[in-house]
Amino acid sequence: MTTARAHRDPLPGFGLSLGVTLAWLSLIVLVPLSALALRPWELGVSGVIRALSDARVLAALRLSFGSALLSALANLPLGLLVAWVLVRMRFPGRRLLDAMVDLPFALPTAVAGLALTALFAPNGWLGAPLKEIGVAVAYTPFGVFVAMMFVGLPFAVRTVEPVLRDLGTEAEEAAATLGAGRAQALVRVVLPALAPALLTGFGLAFARAVGEYGSVIFIAGNRPMVSEIAPLLIVQRLEAFDYAGAAAIGLAMLAVSFLALLLLGLVQAWLRPGRRG
Amino acid sequence: MSGTGVEIRDVARRFGPGAAALDGVSLSVRPGEFVALLGPSGSGKTTLLRILGGLDHADAGSVAIGGRDMAGVPARERGIGFVFQSYALFRHMDVFSNVAFGLRVRRRNRPPAAEIAERVRRLLSLVQIPEMERRYPDQLSGGQRQRVALARALAIEPSLLLLDEPFGALDAQVRKDLRLWLRGLQEEVGITTILVTHDQDEAMEVADRVAVMRAGRIAQFGTPDALLENPADAFVAGFLGEANRLLCTVRAGVAHFEGDALPPLPVQAPEGRALAFIRPHELLARAAPDGPFTLRALRPAGPGTRLVVTGPRGSFDAVAAPDAPLPRRGEPCALEAQAARIFPA
Numbered sequence: 116m117t118t119a120r121a122h123r124d125p126l127p128g129f130g131l132s133l134g135v136t137l138a139w140l141s142l143i144v145l146v147p148l149s150a151l152a153l154r155p156w157e158l159g160v161s162g163v164i165r166a167l168s169d170a171r172v173l174a175a176l177r178l179s180f181g182s183a184l185l186s187a188l189a190n191l192p193l194g195l196l197v198a199w200v201l202v203r204m205r206f207p208g209r210r211l212l213d214a215m216v217d218l219p220f221a222l223p224t225a226v227a228g229l230a231l232t233a234l235f236a237p238n239g240w241l242g243a244p245l246k247e248i249g250v251a252v253a254y255t256p257f258g259v260f261v262a263m264m265f266v267g268l269p270f271a272v273r274t275v276e277p278v279l280r281d282l283g284t285e286a287e288e289a290a291a292t293l294g295a296g297r298a299q300a301l302v303r304v305v306l307p308a309l310a311p312a313l314l315t316g317f318g319l320a321f322a323r324a325v326g327e328y329g330s331v332i333f334i335a336g337n338r339p340m341v342s343e344i345a346p347l348l349i350v351q352r353l354e355a356f357d358y359a360g361a362a363a364i365g366l367a368m369l370a371v372s373f374l375a376l377l378l379l380g381l382v383q384a385w386l387r388p389g390r391r392g
Numbered sequence: 393m394s395g396t397g398v399e400i401r402d403v404a405r406r407f408g409p410g411a412a413a414l415d416g417v418s419l420s421v422r423p424g425e426f427v428a429l430l431g432p433s434g435s436g437k438t439t440l441l442r443i444l445g446g447l448d449h450a451d452a453g454s455v456a457i458g459g460r461d462m463a464g465v466p467a468r469e470r471g472i473g474f475v476f477q478s479y480a481l482f483r484h485m486d487v488f489s490n491v492a493f494g495l496r497v498r499r500r501n502r503p504p505a506a507e508i509a510e511r512v513r514r515l516l517s518l519v520q521i522p523e524m525e526r527r528y529p530d531q532l533s534g535g536q537r538q539r540v541a542l543a544r545a546l547a548i549e550p551s552l553l554l555l556d557e558p559f560g561a562l563d564a565q566v567r568k569d570l571r572l573w574l575r576g577l578q579e580e581v582g583i584t585t586i587l588v589t590h591d592q593d594e595a596m597e598v599a600d601r602v603a604v605m606r607a608g609r610i611a612q613f614g615t616p617d618a619l620l621e622n623p624a625d626a627f628v629a630g631f632l633g634e635a636n637r638l639l640c641t642v643r644a645g646v647a648h649f650e651g652d653a654l655p656p657l658p659v660q661a662p663e664g665r666a667l668a669f670i671r672p673h674e675l676l677a678r679a680a681p682d683g684p685f686t687l688r689a690l691r692p693a694g695p696g697t698r699l700v701v702t703g704p705r706g707s708f709d710a711v712a713a714p715d716a717p718l719p720r721r722g723e724p725c726a727l728e729a730q731a732a733r734i735f736p737a
Contacts, residue, residue: 292467308484
């Protein structure tokens, strides 16, 4: 009895907390996703392959994941810059800017989509001058990218910000006393310390962009093969009562997203210093 | 490596309105010397150290290191080793990379990799942690991190070493060992060193000379012996070493203590009200049936047992008079001062 107790984990409630976690995760995530994963196979293996190899579906998937990737990449330096300004600089209106960063979280995405469309439409405030120099945003894949950047930015900012705050300026000062220039301190000291947070921010912004529907469909124009995203195609299949076809596209999105997030997690684990070996 | 001298002249620094952080500080440090800046928090000692390191600037005055005026010279061009209070190790780098950092970022005369490796290993054995080179800062104890920070600062072969409360975060025994070791290392390397601390034991033990700072000024600068024997003012006397404080009145070269708690003591001080600082070993206690004090506690400390006595004017640290038997706890006793430092009250 005493020996059994001695071997018990010092943190209490392991069994209970793991049990609740798994049960809840199953109910909320695993069961619906399993339903999604099972549904398409009523078409048969060849049916699923046919549904997915449709040129329009492939174009939509390519657009969804391609722009999500690009928008998350673009949000990385931008989010870092905003976080840097919020953490390191003191200026009037800083709190206002701070609050503004979260707006894409709070706004119904359809509202954001309408606002962006009005702004970037050929007769809009930004769309008109851009049209002058031959750049079309609204109703093009570029518009999809812009909408995805908008919804993803807060993720990039909010994941980097606390880590940057925690980092302080002392490591940079130490680098300076050791003879490093500004750029060297940034590249060798600051960025590596922020890398895990940047990666997390990238992953979240990417995931958000892949799943984004409301804001994108307004600005995209939804031209098949050009500016049509995969989630929209799913909705169209559903409206045509092609539930299995919709589930097939959904399954493809699920698989790619899962692989991408898994890969990010692996890179993250590899980046973590001091916990190797 | 050899040390350079440091000349600080009338340096002032002010952060926003209010009291100045530094208010006209002048200090001259000789090549190879070990100087401690000692003072309570907020006395400006860390600000002075940061100005020397190029991490902050002086609003007025000048700093010359090795005869060269440092105005406008950025930290990265100063070649000064700086050890931060929190060590500021690069957490994503292992010990080896931390120490090698200063050599690897060099644009001119960067040593070849083999030479860097050799120098890093030599430094790690100098700071006595040669086996730690693949560890990360998170995997080290506080004392080991301190040694890494020191090795990293020494890697650039600085002519001046600045240490900001280097032992602040360590426990008592480790800090005692480390400061003796640091002093030995400094003598071995021969580098001019300036250490900031609020711990007077630390300053007195390691430094050749100690600058006591108060409210942005240097209250006194001298060897530990000189500071203890001739403190410039009541602040220095109170800050250095434990001392009993007692109000007194000086009349005709004799100090009469308040309430006649102690027998009068001949002193050399101006007439009038004054504050007397009496160190424990100068205050003798002996058992006396009608004495105004009571022995509260005894602490054996080798030859001189320390006694704590209380009386109507508070509690005093004293030693037993050598020619009398040791009083017992609770016994009434009398006190006698053998010497005192007197400052106008």
